[in-house]
Amino acid sequence: MILKLDKLSLSFGGIQALNGVSFEIKEGELFSLIGPNGAGKTSVINAICSFYKPTKGEIYFKDKLLNPLKPYNITALGVSRTFQNTELFAGMSVLDNIKLGSHNRLKASTLSGMFHLPWAKKEEREEEKYLREEILKRLGLDEVRNRFVGTLPYGLQKRVDLGRALASRPELLILDEPVAGMNNDESRDMVECLLHFKKAWNLTILLVEHDMEVVMSISDRIVVMNFGQKIAEGTPQEIQNNEQVITIYLGKQYEKDVS
């Protein structure tokens, strides 16, 4: 068990965003979280990242309780995420954005960096080499690595966001709508990249996505949420045949398309 949510509840003032959500993700799994807008999917992610503090319930990553930690400690444990709206640092190049992902891996002190001391320089150079070889080239970003992220098309920005999440060498990668707003080709390339990294780096992935074609084709297991509650859990097959899920989220049309 790499991640465990135990009866997680979260409320903002009078609004109950999450209500007793529990699920477990096994190591190496591609686990998807689906549901209508406002169901609480992004709230689950924000709670795992310790950005929202749960009002009740616990979150464990590899048997370590995450609740009391600060957001910046979570990354160091081996959890990283992408964002629905990319959240890139506009004033920096593609390479620097991705380097920020490996922030916690770089050990050289501030002073040794300011005085360009050999070990700081070496560490920086080696990290850059690794990131370019293993991440930028694979994501097709090496050519544009020195451009400001703001000047890139949306599809590439999504890749930079993914690259930044990968740069921290996570064990659990959380993806918040990685193919949203992409056309079919871009979406297929993105899924290909994801599957490559999952296999090569032995990643566990928690995926939030509205594109049902993608979700159903690559997920091992799926949890469906509605109004802050879990309403179903199972394999893609089971979810597609679940009456309640079809009524609430997938719709009659989807049922016909699949059959």
Place this chain on the structure above:
Amino acid sequence: MVNKKSLVKWAVIAAILATVPLYSGNYILSLVNLAAIAVTGAVGLNILTGYTGQISLGHAAFMGVGAYVAGYLMTNYHLPFLLAVLIGGIASAIAGIIFGSPSLRLKGLYLAMATLASQILLEYVFKNWRSVTGGVSGMYIESPSILGFSFGTDQRFYYLAMGFALIAIWTASNLFKTKTGRAFIAIRDRDIAAEIIGISSFKYKLISFAISSFYAGVAGSLLALYLTLVVPESFVLSVSIQYVAMVIIGGPGTIAGAIYGAIFVTLLPQGIEYITNILAQFYPMEALFAALRDMTFGLLIILFLLFEPKGLSDIIPRIGRWFKGLFLKKGGESRNLSHIQ
């Protein structure tokens, strides 16, 4: 990588910098020295304000802490001046951490108010802790010397001020090639996202305050050594505002901007004085000089914020390209476009 062309460029710059005192008069040289000290201070404030996005109206007070500590150590304990400057910088960094830490929960306008409070508080200490600071009349210190070699003249002090300015520029530009510098920019651009990808914004804001104040302390100590006098007037609020003006006019978040801004703001009062002197022949306005100076700074900050938020660091290359375009016509232009993209 160092290619032949940039090597030549740097050699020319080094040759010019090394020979400035040989052909400059004392008046020009005194301005150059003040500008070089301002560069050290402005590079420091730019790290905090331009790169980390934290406004500070207390920069002059942190310069003052460095100046008084260095001056006190030199006068009372006869410490070598380089050591005194270093300790002055460290004292400022500590002051920056102390006064910065309550400010770290505040943003924008509220942070400006909190740093303003530290400016006023420290100014009060400078004026009233007479046994240490000498009060309003200040503290006299010897001009700096190493092994009997005195930096007492403008010509000699130039190498000291320029040396420190170059070290400040070099270390600051290295900083932004490392994780700490990147973390600063990340906090400026999106503090919440920075936190989630693993950067403690509290820790890095504090580091930014410390580094920025260290530069301020060094600049303040240098100013004290140059004037051989530490008085509270050198470190009042309007000086803090001048430093904010340097960052904004020069171009926040660029090393070159801090340099341009520091030079511009140091020379501006001289320009204004020159113009008021001419105008004074027709209408007596010597008394207005101070007011005119402050008004011009205010106006320039507003105009730059409105029309040129990237400051001189954006304008100067643009003028350069325009000149290049005049001489090179088409060829130069296409190269400029590729640079922009």
